[in-house]
Amino acid sequence: MVSRVIPVDPFDLVVFGGTGDLARRKIMPALFRRCAAGQIPDGARIIGVARHGHDAESYRALIAESLRGEGADPCHLEGFLRRLEYQSLDATRSEGWDGLGIGMGQGVRAFYFSVSPDLFGALAERLHAHGLVTPEARIVVEKPFGHDLESARALNRVLAAHFREDQIYRIDHYLGKETVQNLMAVRFGNMLFEPLWNSQYVDHIQITVAESVGVGARGAYYDHAGAMRDMMQNHLMQLLCLIAMEPPAKFDPDAVRDEKLKVIRALDAVKPHHIVRGQYADGEGCGYRAEVGDPRTTTETYVALRAHISNWRWAGTPFYLRTGKRLVARSSVINVMFKDAPHSIFGEEAGRHANVLSIRLQPNEGITLKVTIKEPGPGGMRLVDVPLDMSFAKALGPENQNPPDAYERLIMDVIRGNQTLFMRGDEVEAAWAWTDPIIAGWQARGDVPKPYECGSTGPGDAELLMKRDGRRWQGINP
Ligand code: NAD
Numbered sequence: 001m002v003s004r005v006i007p008v009d010p011f012d013l014v015v016f017g018g019t020g021d022l023a024r025r026k027i028m029p030a031l032f033r034r035c036a037a038g039q040i041p042d043g044a045r046i047i048g049v050a051r052h053g054h055d056a057e058s059y060r061a062l063i064a065e066s067l068r069g070e071g072a073d074p075c076h077l078e079g080f081l082r083r084l085e086y087q088s089l090d091a092t093r094s095e096g097w098d099g100l101g102i103g104m105g106q107g108v109r110a111f112y113f114s115v116s117p118d119l120f121g122a123l124a125e126r127l128h129a130h131g132l133v134t135p136e137a138r139i140v141v142e143k144p145f146g147h148d149l150e151s152a153r154a155l156n157r158v159l160a161a162h163f164r165e166d167q168i169y170r171i172d173h174y175l176g177k178e179t180v181q182n183l184m185a186v187r188f189g190n191m192l193f194e195p196l197w198n199s200q201y202v203d204h205i206q207i208t209v210a211e212s213v214g215v216g217a218r219g220a221y222y223d224h225a226g227a228m229r230d231m232m233q234n235h236l237m238q239l240l241c242l243i244a245m246e247p248p249a250k251f252d253p254d255a256v257r258d259e260k261l262k263v264i265r266a267l268d269a270v271k272p273h274h275i276v277r278g279q280y281a282d283g284e285g286c287g288y289r290a291e292v293g294d295p296r297t298t299t300e301t302y303v304a305l306r307a308h309i310s311n312w313r314w315a316g317t318p319f320y321l322r323t324g325k326r327l328v329a330r331s332s333v334i335n336v337m338f339k340d341a342p343h344s345i346f347g348e349e350a351g352r353h354a355n356v357l358s359i360r361l362q363p364n365e366g367i368t369l370k371v372t373i374k375e376p377g378p379g380g381m382r383l384v385d386v387p388l389d390m391s392f393a394k395a396l397g398p399e400n401q402n403p404p405d406a407y408e409r410l411i412m413d414v415i416r417g418n419q420t421l422f423m424r425g426d427e428v429e430a431a432w433a434w435t436d437p438i439i440a441g442w443q444a445r446g447d448v449p450k451p452y453e454c455g456s457t458g459p460g461d462a463e464l465l466m467k468r469d470g471r472r473w474q475g476i477n478p
Pocket of ligand 1: 114143144
């Protein structure tokens with residue numbers, strides 16, 4: 001099964017921060033792959049903007065270097081680099097802006113804010129002041145979107161002063177992952193699951209986003225954020241919304257986002273004993289405090305919590321969410337844990353068996369359903385759990401083994417003007433409104449995160465969080 005590529009109309013895409021880490025590692029490779037796939041038409045322009053004094057040639061060389069790992073066909077590479085232009089500009093100053101508009105068409109123009117969040121407001125204001133905001137203009141805003149509710153509101157206000165909400169694309173790259181979109185297809189495209197998707201049949205849901213790496217070069221930023229702000233408030237919250245939301249009337253941006261917002265607003269405040277905070281401990285060759293150079297920092301690199309959604313569908317079904325760095329494996333999985341069959345006709349010795357629907361976001365994107373069958377062979381009725389494997393590569397053919405990167409999908413959605421997979425301003429604010437009291441509680445109590453070993457599954461208290469409820473986490477497997 002070969003996926004169809006639908007070319008878009010010519011556009012101008014300005015990448016502010018075009019020399020930065022995100023632009024070189026994610027944005028440009030994504031654009032290159034879409035270009036190689038034939039989706040980017042002649043006449044489309046990609047303009048990198050940064051403070052550095054590059055010219056078009058040296059900028060193309062810089063990006064060509066970032067694309068080395070792509071195993072790029074020289075012909076495709078040449079075609080992509082030809083579309084690249086460069087403009088040196090300081091977002092905090094007034095000079096250079098008029099030059100940016102030269103050569104821009106009347107069609108779609110997208111401005112990607114891949115710079116420090118401190119500059120988002122200045123960029124919005126200057127784009128407007130220099131007449132670059134046309135009706136077809138749109139902006140893409142990277143995370144973090146604010147540090148708390150107040151700063152997110154302030155940022156929403158600044159952006160709203162110059163752009164309509166339908167021109168603002170707040171990116172959460174988790175929403176661009178193929179399996180995350182598949183989650184909606186599985187839920188709302190099949191009769192099979194939806195009738196069971198409620199507290200009557202679902203015992204609980206586990207959402208795990210585990211990373212095996214530490215903070216790396218992001219230490220300075222991360223130490224002011226922590227896992228709660230960096231991961232829980234956005235990525236895990238978005239996954240929770242997609243799992244828990246009611247079916248929208250149609251797959252349209254506001255219909256989907258209205259339903260997600262209802263989920264966030266129905267979340268109860270998290271009780272202090274339903275949350276575990278951890279920090280990877282100083283050990284041999286590994287340790288958060290040493291990595292960020294602060295022996296006393298109490299920033300969490302791990303959070304596990306139990307959330308409750310107070311609505312008819314989910315009352316009584318807990319959602320356990322956990323995320324952390326330097327864990328045993330890189331693995332993002334949602335496990336929908338169904339209840340045991342109400343009565344076992346096979347007797348005590350057959351054991352207890354429950355279905356588990358696992359949606360793996362990374363690595364090895366795919367979906368498995370654990371079902372109970374008879375163990376083969378004579379000698380009575382012994383039951384065994386086996387996975388019904390819906391790995392996309394197996395089901396859809398080898399050409400789908402490497403689904404498009406989230407950034408490929410999301411950037412093309414910006415160009416097409418489809419906001420379904422982007423966060424709306426009120427959604428972000430609601431997520432902060434739920435997160436802020438948790439962080440404020442830690443600060444008020446002087447909470448110190450529990451240490452955990454690098455390469456482990458996190459602090460022991462996270463296991464207790466489950467054990468107290470008679471449940472256990474599924475393994476974190478690569
Ligand atoms: P970076 O520090 O590597 O790059 C910053 C870019 O901004 C550079 O091109 C720099 O020249 C440019 N810049 C800085 N000040 C400027 C100014 N006054 N005017 C014009 N350009 C200016 O940062 P990054 O890692 O690429 O991150 C960019 C944004 O993306 C940040 O908001 C970050 O939080 C977000 N983000 C990054 C990652 C990642 O993996 N790097 C992941 C998620 C979100």
